[in-house]
Amino acid sequence: MVKVVISGALGRMGTNIGRIVDEAPDMELVGGIDVREGTLFGTEVVPAAEIDAFLKEKKPDALIDFTVAAAAVENIKAAARNDVALIVGTTGFSPEQRTTIASAVEGHVPAVISSNFSVGVNIFWKLVREAARELGDYDIEVTEAHHRYKKDAPSGTAKTILEILDQELGSREKVYGRVGETERKDEIGVHVIRGGDIVGDHSVLFAGNFECIEISHRAYDRAVFAQGAVRAARWVVGREPRIYDMQDVLGL
Numbered sequence: 001m002v003k004v005v006i007s008g009a010l011g012r013m014g015t016n017i018g019r020i021v022d023e024a025p026d027m028e029l030v031g032g033i034d035v036r037e038g039t040l041f042g043t044e045v046v047p048a049a050e051i052d053a054f055l056k057e058k059k060p061d062a063l064i065d066f067t068v069a070a071a072a073v074e075n076i077k078a079a080a081r082n083d084v085a086l087i088v089g090t091t092g093f094s095p096e097q098r099t100t101i102a103s104a105v106e107g108h109v110p111a112v113i114s115s116n117f118s119v120g121v122n123i124f125w126k127l128v129r130e131a132a133r134e135l136g137d138y139d140i141e142v143t144e145a146h147h148r149y150k151k152d153a154p155s156g157t158a159k160t161i162l163e164i165l166d167q168e169l170g171s172r173e174k175v176y177g178r179v180g181e182t183e184r185k186d187e188i189g190v191h192v193i194r195g196g197d198i199v200g201d202h203s204v205l206f207a208g209n210f211e212c213i214e215i216s217h218r219a220y221d222r223a224v225f226a227q228g229a230v231r232a233a234r235w236v237v238g239r240e241p242r243i244y245d246m247q248d249v250l251g252l
């Protein structure tokens, strides 16, 4: 049995993950952490200030964190202090926060950290890398669209796309939206849409002369991210204490 605590338990992702863990025959949902007290599929959800005591009491194998960046950093440190493996889906980390996370985790606990836990997006990233290798002289525009409540922009997935493009093409200037005079140079355009209940759309356009290639992914339900996070939780327990990503979990 893999014993799981979810932080961000009362949020959109936390409740989706809670349902999947609760229904999994090989997993046990032992509770949640959130800003407020509550319940998640019959288990106790306690305020974040109580995380250390809660992890000591419940002794989970894994903490799955889908919160906000500043909160996630503290939750990750608490999991590492209490020898609990980690799945981190939270996005919007600053470079400094990433460094703090790396030093809390490396050599202490295994952690799968990914800006997107869907299988499709992990394949999509591979396709973007392949296209960038072949089409580096085409104009590149990255677009993402999410629901009206999303707190960070560009999305974590879009930032991962930009990292892949930088790795393949060298670091290029990013232009975030365009207004006024727009003669294009050797930059990458980045465009963010927020509205309604859009679950998560990402696309990369490679525009050449007389042709374009557009690689895109659309998520229809948060269950796709939640299933990936639960798959990663099964995989991470007992691994060497370091940071992994979803490509490691999928063997890509």
Ligand SMILES: NC(=O)C1=CN([C@@H]2O[C@H](COP(=O)(O)OP(=O)(O)OC[C@H]3O[C@@H](n4cnc5c(N)ncnc54)[C@H](OP(=O)(O)O)[C@@H]3O)[C@@H](O)[C@H]2O)C=CC1
Pocket (backbone or CB within 6 Å): 007, 008, 009, 010, 011, 012, 013, 014, 033, 034, 035, 036, 048, 066, 067, 068, 069, 071, 072, 075, 088, 089, 090, 091, 092, 114, 115, 116, 117, 118, 152, 156, 225
């Ligand atoms: N990697 C992936 O595949 C995916 C990543 N995400 C990311 O996951 C994160 C959460 O998204 P979503 O579920 O939509 O957001 P929600 O706002 O619906 O959920 C986040 C929850 O975390 C709570 N929270 C805030 N601070 C803490 C804390 N210190 N400890 C515990 N819980 C806390 C929030 O409480 P309150 O509302 O009261 O502040 C809220 O209930 C975002 O960063 C998003 O980008 C989302 C989908 C997929």
Ligand SMILES: O=C(O)C1=N[C@H](C(=O)O)C[C@H](O)C1
Pocket (backbone or CB within 6 Å): 091, 115, 116, 146, 150, 151, 154, 155, 156, 157, 158, 199, 200, 201
């Ligand atoms: O906040 C969301 O909803 C999502 N966040 C992730 C991101 O920032 O890339 C993943 C997914 O697109 C949904």
